[in-house]
Each structure stands twice: as structure tokens, then as C-alpha cells.
Amino acid sequence: MAHVTTTIAVANQKGGVAKTTTVASLGAALVELGQRVLLVDLDPQGSLTFSLGIDPEELDLTVGEVLLGTSQPADAILVTDDGMDLIPASITLTQIEETLMSRTGREQRLRVAIDKIASEYDMILIDCPPSLGVLTVGALSAAHHVLIPLQAETLSHRGVGQLLDTIYDVKQSINSTLTILGVLPTMYDGRTRHAQNVLAAISETYDLNVIEPAIPKSIRFAEAPAVGRTVLSTASRHKGAEAYREVAKVLIAATAKKKVHPSEASQT
Numbered sequence: 001m002a003h004v005t006t007t008i009a010v011a012n013q014k015g016g017v018a019k020t021t022t023v024a025s026l027g028a029a030l031v032e033l034g035q036r037v038l039l040v041d042l043d044p045q046g047s048l049t050f051s052l053g054i055d056p057e058e059l060d061l062t063v064g065e066v067l068l069g070t071s072q073p074a075d076a077i078l079v080t081d082d083g084m085d086l087i088p089a090s091i092t093l094t095q096i097e098e099t100l101m102s103r104t105g106r107e108q109r110l111r112v113a114i115d116k117i118a119s120e121y122d123m124i125l126i127d128c129p130p131s132l133g134v135l136t137v138g139a140l141s142a143a144h145h146v147l148i149p150l151q152a153e154t155l156s157h158r159g160v161g162q163l164l165d166t167i168y169d170v171k172q173s174i175n176s177t178l179t180i181l182g183v184l185p186t187m188y189d190g191r192t193r194h195a196q197n198v199l200a201a202i203s204e205t206y207d208l209n210v211i212e213p214a215i216p217k218s219i220r221f222a223e224a225p226a227v228g229r230t231v232l233s234t235a236s237r238h239k240g241a242e243a244y245r246e247v248a249k250v251l252i253a254a255t256a257k258k259k260v261h262p263s264e265a266s267q268t
């Protein structure tokens, strides 16, 4: 069977819902499971890049140059200490996003770039910025699936409808086979009935799958980036690390169903 790569965009235009933490931690969990993993930092803040021990300010080649077409994606790839490869981002992406607005094929550029290197990887995770602009649309255009981290708090799901509208638009215009894996509850305090109720309401209102286990709230998650590693390295047996390991297995199972190419389906 031909090699098939799964690309997942981790998106939510709300900041601070653990998109970056999820991309880094799931990436490390997938590496532990023997997968070849590429992470793409698509946030001009460069939080993912920084949290994996790389100083964005010292980089010459980032995802920005790849999107502009002045660098090949393979040339921008770095290896991180937790074993994932990374296409980093830096603040220059803010200016580059502006520039892209007047370029043709701006929403397809990430997909075209990823296509060139996808065969080297089993799983590619894209860390989206906290907006629904051209960068996030580009990520949704490049991905097979989208995963939506969500904090189970009262008002945190107000933007979900808007995100789903954007996903719908991308499906209509650019990427008809994009699927929503579901919402991943993060910073979850399952002891409160409130958090449970919010999750149930979100699932029902938007008809979204809730991925389990939820990621528990823990200070350990804030500590890991300070040493450039993920919680899977800094607190390996912690329940937060274990939760991401479980979610990684769930994602492999959920995406494997889609892995057979239509042309090969008859042979299997």
C-alpha cells in the first residue's frame, strides 16, 4: 500500500485554549508510538517554536519563507529534542501574512508546501494562530482533519459557531474532504459539574464529537516549555502526559479509517 500521511490542523480562534500545548504534547506522544511526526508552527507569536527550545528570533528560515516561496519546506525543517520535526515560525510571519493577501493561491500555499515533504511523515500537526484569517484558512485547506481544543468554561465556546462556519466555507470552496475529528476538552477540571455540563452542551449544540480523555488542568503544562520540552518528557508519568498519550491513540485509530486511498480500496 502506498504511504499515506495524515495532516491535522489544530484550530480555535480563541487564544489560550491549549492549541500549542496540544500540538507539542500530541506530537511527542505520537513519536513515542513510533510515528514520524512533523509539527508546523503557523502562529506569528512562535509559541510552539519557542516551547520546543528554539529561539524564533535566531531563525533565517521559517514557515513564512516557505509560504512566500523563497524557501523549500525541506530546508526550513528543524529537529526538536522530543523527536518531532518542526517547521518553525517567527514574528516575521505577521508581515508575510500581509504580503500573502495580494498573492495568488495564498490559501493553497501551505498545502502545496506540505505535499512536497509529506511522504517523510506519518502525521503532520499544524498549530494555528488565534484568528480565522488567511493562515488558519491555509491550514484548513492543507489538512485532512481538524481538531478543536476547547476549555470547558461558560463563555469559551461562543466562537465555536464562527469556527465551524469557516470550516464549512473551506469545505465548500477548497477542501471538500476535510473532517472535524471533534473537540478536545483542555484544562479540564472534571470534578466540577459545571465543566461537565458545558461539554455536554457544546457537543449537543454543535453536533460535535467530544474526544476523550479530557486533558486535566495542571501546572505541569506551564513548566515544560520553559525547558524546551513537552510534558511527556518533563513529567512523563503525570496524568496530563498520560491523557495526551491516550488521545494520540484515539487520533491514530480515528484517522486510520480514512487512510485507504479510494484507488486502493478495492484491493484491500
Ligand code: ADP
Pocket (backbone or CB within 6 Å): 014, 015, 016, 017, 018, 019, 020, 021, 022, 047, 130, 186, 187, 188, 215, 216, 217, 218, 219, 221, 222, 223, 240
Ligand atoms: P493557545 O495555543 O491556544 O493560545 P497554549 O497552548 O499556549 O494555548 O496554552 C495557554 C496557556 O495555558 C499556556 O501557559 C499553557 O502552558 C497553559 N496550559 C495548556 N494546557 C494546560 C493544562 N492542561 N492545564 C493547565 N494549563 C495549561
Ligand code: MG
Pocket (backbone or CB within 6 Å): 019, 020, 021, 043, 047, 048, 127, 128
Ligand atoms: Mg498557540
